[in-house]
Amino acid sequence: MTREEIKDVILEIIEDIDEDAEFDNLDADAPLRDQLDLDSMDFLDIVMELRKRYQLQIPEDEYPELASLTSCVNYLEPKLKDA
Amino acid sequence: MKYSSFDTLENCYDVAVIGSGLGGMTCANRLANAGHSVLLLEHHIQLGGLATWFKRGGHIFDVSLHGFPYGMVKTCKKYWGKEIRDRIVQLPKIVIDNPQFSLTTTFSKEDFIRILHENFGIPAQTVNDFFATVDGMNFYDDQTMTTRELFDTFFPGRTDIHRLLMEPISYANGSTMDEPAITYGIVFSNFMNRGVYTFEGGTDTLIGLMAKELQQNGVTICTGAKVEQVLVDNGKTCGVIVNGKKITATAVVSNAGITNTIDNLAGREVFSPDFLAQHDKVEVNNSSCQVYFGIRKGETIDDIGDLLFTSTAEEYSAEEMRDMETKSRTFSVYYPKTRPGKPDYTIVASMNANYTDWADLEPSEYQQAKQAMIERCLVDLERYVPDIRNKIDTVESATPRTFNRYTLHTRGTSFGTKFEGLEVSRSLHKALPGLYHVGSVGIIMSGWLGAINYGVIAAHDVDGYLREQG
Numbered sequence: 001m002t003r004e005e006i007k008d009v010i011l012e013i014i015e016d017i018d019e020d021a022e023f024d025n026l027d028a029d030a031p032l033r034d035q036l037d038l039d040s041m042d043f044l045d046i047v048m049e050l051r052k053r054y055q056l057q058i059p060e061d062e063y064p065e066l067a068s069l070t071s072c073v074n075y076l077e078p079k080l081k082d083a
Numbered sequence: 084m085k086y087s088s089f090d091t092l093e094n095c096y097d098v099a100v101i102g103s104g105l106g107g108m109t110c111a112n113r114l115a116n117a118g119h120s121v122l123l124l125e126h127h128i129q130l131g132g133l134a135t136w137f138k139r140g141g142h143i144f145d146v147s148l149h150g151f152p153y154g155m156v157k158t159c160k161k162y163w164g165k166e167i168r169d170r171i172v173q174l175p176k177i178v179i180d181n182p183q184f185s186l187t188t189t190f191s192k193e194d195f196i197r198i199l200h201e202n203f204g205i206p207a208q209t210v211n212d213f214f215a216t217v218d219g220m221n222f223y224d225d226q227t228m229t230t231r232e233l234f235d236t237f238f239p240g241r242t243d244i245h246r247l248l249m250e251p252i253s254y255a256n257g258s259t260m261d262e263p264a265i266t267y268g269i270v271f272s273n274f275m276n277r278g279v280y281t282f283e284g285g286t287d288t289l290i291g292l293m294a295k296e297l298q299q300n301g302v303t304i305c306t307g308a309k310v311e312q313v314l315v316d317n318g319k320t321c322g323v324i325v326n327g328k329k330i331t332a333t334a335v336v337s338n339a340g341i342t343n344t345i346d347n348l349a350g351r352e353v354f355s356p357d358f359l360a361q362h363d364k365v366e367v368n369n370s371s372c373q374v375y376f377g378i379r380k381g382e383t384i385d386d387i388g389d390l391l392f393t394s395t396a397e398e399y400s401a402e403e404m405r406d407m408e409t410k411s412r413t414f415s416v417y418y419p420k421t422r423p424g425k426p427d428y429t430i431v432a433s434m435n436a437n438y439t440d441w442a443d444l445e446p447s448e449y450q451q452a453k454q455a456m457i458e459r460c461l462v463d464l465e466r467y468v469p470d471i472r473n474k475i476d477t478v479e480s481a482t483p484r485t486f487n488r489y490t491l492h493t494r495g496t497s498f499g500t501k502f503e504g505l506e507v508s509r510s511l512h513k514a515l516p517g518l519y520h521v522g523s524v525g526i527i528m529s530g531w532l533g534a535i536n537y538g539v540i541a542a543h544d545v546d547g548y549l550r551e552q553g
Contacts, residue, residue: 047543048117057547057551
């Protein structure tokens with residue numbers, strides 16, 4: 001997957017979690033949590049969905065890598081290059 | 084609702100879930116949604132665990148509906164769907180009445196800030212600092228400070244404020260001022276923050292909708308199915324014995340109490356001495372007593388509030404609240420709006436209680452103690468509904484023995500365990516691969532919202548394990 005495709009997947013998963021999420025003014029480098037009112041349960045949902053879709057196991061101590069959209073893409077890019 | 088009869092069960096599932104409390108049901112639902120085959124086993128004839136109800140004298144009595152935090156709206160929408168979410172409605176009138184103060188509140192942060200400032204004369208800066216401190220508390224913070232120390236920092240010597248901030252929490256999760264302050268901060272920030280909510284249609288409707296959702300998602304539900312043992316092979320969980328039958332499962336989720344799960348279901352012999360030493364330090368929380376009053380058809384009662392925290396004790400004391408003859412109780416008042424389709428009035432008095440006070444009473448002593456408790460509740464209730472004795476046609480009561488009988492929880496605990504139980508619950512699958520626990524533990528994972536969210540967290544762990552096992 002390309003970086004752009006990974007970004008779309010993340011946004012799609014977030015939209016499934018919160019249909020009211022507004023992406024228009026999203027700063028890709030700032031924490032998602034502050035901008036989209038996501039809590040720790042929401043991040044768990046994102047991790048579980050990535051596992052369901054791509055059989056991707058993300059260890060708990062690497063959850064901070066999912067903080068911003070850019071860090072998500074950086075972290076997932078090598079893991080999803082063949083997906 | 085029609086569930087699967089015992090003799091139609093398969094011999095093998097991806098996951099067997101023991102117990103259908105809100106945590107067990109949510110975990111089962113999430114795992115089925117993730118594509119796993121799930122068997123949900125419940126010893127009782129009804130699903131829901133302590134989220135339960137019973138029928139008496141033409142009334143439906145809700146055992147633990149009382150009122151839950153706003154967080155249930157998001158949680159129910161995400162994990163149970165819109166139909167359930169849309170029935171969550173606010174309880175507007177919460178009353179706190181005791182010798183130190185009487186007030187009515189919406190149970191919102193804004194209202195508590197106002198009350199602390201206007202009624203209790205605390206400077207706005209102190210109130211804001213207190214809220215900023217508790218809102219900022221999280222699980223990874225310092226765990227040595229107690230709630231008592233937290234209160235003494237902000238409101239030294241103000242036992243009235245300690246009561247305002249603590250008494251509702253003691254009813255909600257059995258905690259005292261001697262627990263870690265972070266458990267207080269986390270629960271307070273969820274519970275006493277955006278109001279108190281209820282489920283329109285009552286507990287029976289909620290559990291019915293959840294059962295429907297579970298079955299639509301392919302969960303096999305079997306009631307009257309008591310799990311006797313969790314099976315272990317080569318150091319890994321491999322299934323359960325239920326009603327004498329062996330069922331194989333790659334993972335087992337126990338929604339039984341954590342103490343039952345380790346001591347009885349898996350058995351102590353399968354765990355390491357280190358894990359058992361940690362487990363043996365876990366203290367189970369207190370139990371409860373309840374008295375249920377049904378109002379005769381045709382009678383009405385005025386709006387006295389939806390949830391009343393009442394006490395005639397001079398000051399707040401968690402110990403006093405657990406005493407058999409406690410002067411402290413909540414009244415959950417269910418008006419016709421609770422079940423618009425079956426309008427009725429019921430009132431449920433709830434008290435904290437020690438299991439040991441009730442466990443060893445002789446049958447005649449037990450009956451007398453129950454009658455005395457009912458009378459104390461009526462005397463207190465008369466202060467709010469003066470002619471209550473003429474309006475009731477049904478009275479029933481429950482004690483820690485009742486809670487023990489229906490939930491099978493160690494010492495009838497209604498709030499799981501104290502703080503240290505959380506770590507044992509969370510690390511169970513490390514001590515015995517394939518066995519997971521979900522249920523009230525650690526004070527913060529209790530109540531309806533805590534149970535549902537913990538079910539999601541456990542499902543996440545189990546899903547990872549199942550995919551690893553292939």
